[in-house]
Amino acid sequence: MTAELSPMDKAKYAAARRSVDFVEDGMKLGLGTGSTAAWMVRCLAERVKTEGLKLTCVATSRRTAELATGLGIRVVPMDDVKWLDLTIDGADEFDPHLNLIKGGGAALLQEKIVATASDRMIVIADAAKEVAQLGAFPLPVEVIPFGWQTTKALIEETLYSLDVLNREVSLRLDRDKPLKTDEGHYILDLNLKRIGNPRQLALVLNQIPGVVENGLFIDICDIVVIGNGDGRVTVRDINSGMVEDVAIDVAQTVNIFADLGD
Ligand code: 5RP
Helix, strand or coil: CCCCCCCHHHHHHHHHHHHHHHHCCCEEEEEEEHHHHHHHHHHHHHHHHHCCCCCCCEEEEEEHHHHHCCCCCEEEEHHCCCCCEEEECCCECCCCCCEEECCCCCHHHHHHHHHHCCEEEEEEEEEHHEECCCCCCCCCEEEEECCCCHHHHHHHHCCCCCCCCCCCCEEEECCEEEECCCCCCCEEEECCECCHHHHHHHHHHHHCCCEECCCCCCCCCCCCEEEECCEEEEEEECCCCCCEEEEECCCHHHCCCCCCCC
């Protein structure tokens, strides 16, 4: 692969490359979903190949499982491990408390189960994902297909009593059909513009019949690794307060990858 990467891909790659330094031999590891997580899986596969790391991994989606196994990473069902040492995943937005919006790739349910069942969660993201307040990215909510329009109406009604700026709810489509998640559910995207109280919204949404899970990850993420197009990476640990700046040699290292597709 010699084609020049876009600055966004370089940023994603840089964050992903730094994140796999946290992986240790023998770990049980959760593998996230999305384009940034796909870079992480490639970087991880490289370490597995060159260092002979023995890992037991759980994927958060079918496409991540396929990518990882294709690259020689051992992937097992979640029920084989039950608890993980570390999960590394992308995000659609993160705020100063490392609360997240996830689910842009429709994998939020498995992502939340896996991240919650991990000692630590590391989020990898390009710098554009950092926000002062969550909500510019539409919040994905996974719902069961039965009665989804009723569930949508109940969500819309509930939003009136909550601190949000906008209340548009739309069914996510895959071409002209409702998009189906790996679990066979639908996704409703809540275009809220600003979420005043993410913790309250997350709790209230999950009490509505038909809602399976929402894409707000509250107090789940421990560390964020933020990549920039020039290879600069910032690591922030919410628990210790540690902040580290490093530089990744993007130009040299990306040439080890042959396949860029997510
Ligand atoms: C998938 C997710 C992804 O982590 C999120 O959408 C970020 O994706 P990308 O790294 O492609 O920007 O939550 O459900």
